[in-house]
Amino acid sequence: MATKLPTATQNPVKNKWLFILGRETTLSFAEIQALFLLNNIEHEILHNQENKLIFTAAHLPDAGDLIKKLGGTIKIAYSIGKIKNPNQLAKFLNEHITDGKIEFSINGSMSLGIETKKILKQMGRSARYVEAKNSATVIYNNLIKSGADIEIYQDELFMTAAIQPIEDFSKRDFGRPGRDDESGMLPPKLAMMMINLATVKTDKTIFDPSCGSGTVISEAVLMGYKKIIAVDISDKAINDTILNLQWLKTNFQVKNNTDDIKIFVGDVTKISQKIKSDSVDAIITEPYLGKPLRGSESSLVLEQQADELKRLYLESFAQFHKILKDDGVAVFIIPRFKTSEGWITIDCEEEIEDLGFKNDCILPEEKHLTYWRETQHVGREIWRFKKV
Ligand SMILES: C[S@@+](CC[C@H](N)C(=O)[O-])C[C@H]1O[C@@H](n2cnc3c(N)ncnc32)[C@H](O)[C@@H]1O
Secondary structure: OOEOOOOHHHOOOOOEEEEEEOOOHHHHHHHHHHHHHHOOOOOEEEEEEOOEEEEEOOOOOOHHHHHHOOOOEEEEEEEEEOOOOHHHHHHHHHHHEOOOOEEEEEEOOHHHHHHHHHHHHHOOOOEEEOOOOOHHHHHHOOHHHHOEEEEEEOOEEEEEEEEOOHHHHHHHHHOOOOOOOOOOOOOHHHHHHHHHHHOOOOOOEEEEOOOOOOHHHHHHHHOOOOEEEEEEOOHHHHHHHHHHHHHHHHHOOOOOOOOOOEEEEOOHHHHHHOOOOOOEEEEEEOOOOOOOOOOOOOHHHHHHHHHHHHHHHHHHHHHHHHHEEEEEEEEEEEEEEEEOOEEEOOOOHHHHHHOOEEEOOOOOOOOOEEEOOOOOOEEEEEEEEEEO
């Protein structure tokens, strides 16, 4: 079956792109902005609402490569214009998929799909309309490589060029051998978004001072970072990180040498004794978030936990200031705790700034970004500070 799929850089309609964003749309948008900033990708945003980001960009990297580097983008599609009726769409698909059966899905109008299929059949083409409910159906039916997956938005049609490799993320999330189910695990997608938010090139030194089972480290390795330091106070966490890195090498294409990664047991509050001053470009971490919560804890207990964590975080930032290079960044999760009366937050922005940092969120209108599911007792605030 042959398709005439234009490559991402040969976008037929004025290089106009639709990115479908993940559940945390602001965070996903910030990640794209960070990645474009780091790679000097000039673009003009036309629309950014709900989970749809539409922009024009003269030069975009190959969509298939790009989607693997974005934890928060579900789909990348390019505009094929305002095709108004099934005749036009059938004509387009007939030209786009030159032989064999035309398998296609349309997200946004089932009736258009069914009508188009009828017309294709009248044209003598064998056709199948797939009701693509989610990414998994698009992947399972191989619609991107040998068919067509189309999104309709505001009367405009967008052809999917790449879809998030959900199976790979899920394998890394649930398949790795070293796990810490008790304290909960950082989702690999979020780890990838945090690394992107740091906006450091892959030849720079990055450091996770509370590496846990090594989620940030593993994603960093896959993204091509070579100079990596991983520390944790727990022997088990360090063993899990080593085990997970070995597993990563056998299960994913790891191109870079992981032998140079420095992994050792250490206490973040004394870490400047073990890591040279002014040597780290970016600290990227989900730190200790406190004891796992059941949801029945009193506000008093949660407030005490918040105070203890605040002390730990401020001691950590005092250390970060010593080991970070000038202009170095820290992308750091601060938890917030849900109670029946509202959120208990850990307010330490001012104190962190007093230690020699400035809040430098990728989106200037935001202080921090949020990652939270309704069912969770702990919300994650993703902060980005720059050493000043
Ligand atoms: C939420 S987990 C970290 C998740 C991790 N960043 C990842 O990518 O998977 C928190 C970790 O902080 C570690 N920790 C707690 N106190 C610490 C300290 N003072 N110094 C270093 N690590 C610490 C814990 O052992 C635990 O593994």
